[in-house]
Amino acid sequence: MVIPRVIFTPQIEVFLIDKGLNLVGAIVILVVGWLAARWISAWTRAGLDRLHHFDATLKPLLATLVRYAILVVTVIAVLQRFGVETTSLLAVLGAAGLAVGLAVQGTLSNVAAGAMLLMLRPFRVGEVIEVAGQTGTVREISLFTTILVNADQIFVSIPNAAIFGATILNYSREPTRRIVLAAKVDNAIDVEKAQAAILEVVRSDLRVQKSPQPIIAVDTLGDTFVQFSVQCWVQNPDYGPVRAALLKAIKLRIDLLKVTPPTLQQVTARASAGCA
Numbered sequence: 001m002v003i004p005r006v007i008f009t010p011q012i013e014v015f016l017i018d019k020g021l022n023l024v025g026a027i028v029i030l031v032v033g034w035l036a037a038r039w040i041s042a043w044t045r046a047g048l049d050r051l052h053h054f055d056a057t058l059k060p061l062l063a064t065l066v067r068y069a070i071l072v073v074t075v076i077a078v079l080q081r082f083g084v085e086t087t088s089l090l091a092v093l094g095a096a097g098l099a100v101g102l103a104v105q106g107t108l109s110n111v112a113a114g115a116m117l118l119m120l121r122p123f124r125v126g127e128v129i130e131v132a133g134q135t136g137t138v139r140e141i142s143l144f145t146t147i148l149v150n151a152d153q154i155f156v157s158i159p160n161a162a163i164f165g166a167t168i169l170n171y172s173r174e175p176t177r178r179i180v181l182a183a184k185v186d187n188a189i190d191v192e193k194a195q196a197a198i199l200e201v202v203r204s205d206l207r208v209q210k211s212p213q214p215i216i217a218v219d220t221l222g223d224t225f226v227q228f229s230v231q232c233w234v235q236n237p238d239y240g241p242v243r244a245a246l247l248k249a250i251k252l253r254i255d256l257l258k259v260t261p262p263t264l265q266q267v268t269a270r271a272s273a274g275c276a
Contacts, residue, residue, distance in 0.1 A: 026078045026081045029074060032074075034071070037067045040066055041067035041070075044063045048062065060140050061142065064143060110144045110159050111160070113163065113165075114142065117141060117163065127170055127172035129169060130168075131158065131163050131166050131167070131169070132166050134158060136149050137149050137150075144160060145158060145160060146163055176209065177234060178231060179242060179243050179246065181230040181231075181247060182227055182230070183198055183227065183230055183254065185228065187222075187224055187226060189226075189257045189258065194226070194257060198254075200253075201249045201250050201253050202216070202232050205245060207238045208232045209234060215230075215231040230250065
């Protein structure tokens with residue numbers, strides 16, 4: 001069997017060599033651009049982390065924007081290797097962007113919500129918030145989602161649109177925070193003594209602020225108990241430790257006020273003394 005020999009004219013050879021070189025150049029540009037986008041984005045993030053006064057909320061966003069900007073430049077450079085006109089490309093991309101935008105309105109709403117969250121700043125990285133049924137510390141605010149880490153160290157990703165349209169409780173924003181406790185006291189204990197004892201316990205903790213003053217008020221009158229509402233103010237970082245300490249201290253102090261019922265021997269002794 002005779003295999004036919006393919007003969008290329010000089011023009012065809014020049015064309016193939018030119019297009020081959022363009023293809024190799026495009027692949028090189030694409031690979032270099034992709035790696036450069038990752039590396040420069042990482043370097044940008046690392047550099048911003050060294051700036052202690054730079055807002056931590058904007059660090060991941062700027063690093064992401066740098067990466068996407070390099071990728072866009074890379075794609076344009078690749079297309080130019082094949083002779084694609086940039087002006088025509090922008091027109092096509094504009095029309096395609098409009099069509100894609102209509103198709104992914106939900107995703108774009110997350111981007112818009114993320115931009116509004118970065119502008120209005122209802123919370124920042126490192127603050128503890130409650131939103132969309134989740135409570136945790138803000139780790140990152142990206143273009144599409146906000147990342148929380150809850151008390152169980154569970155990674156929680158919430159779409160920005162769900163956050164922007166919901167009520168946000170920020171537990172870290174204000175410098176002080178109020179502690180509210182409920183303390184039940186047996187009816188056998190004198191109310192005035194119990195109130196004074198609880199107030200003494202609260203004031204003995206140096207982390208409790210003197211202004212506003214602590215409040216110990218009767219909240220509920222039950223058949224067998226009186227419930228006090230205990231209110232005091234502390235610095236925000238001290239909220240958890242002080243609350244736990246007060247709960248324990250108040251319980252121990254109330255136990256000391258309880259009336260111990262007389263034993264059988266004490267009753268017998270009193271009866272004998274009365275007969276004598």
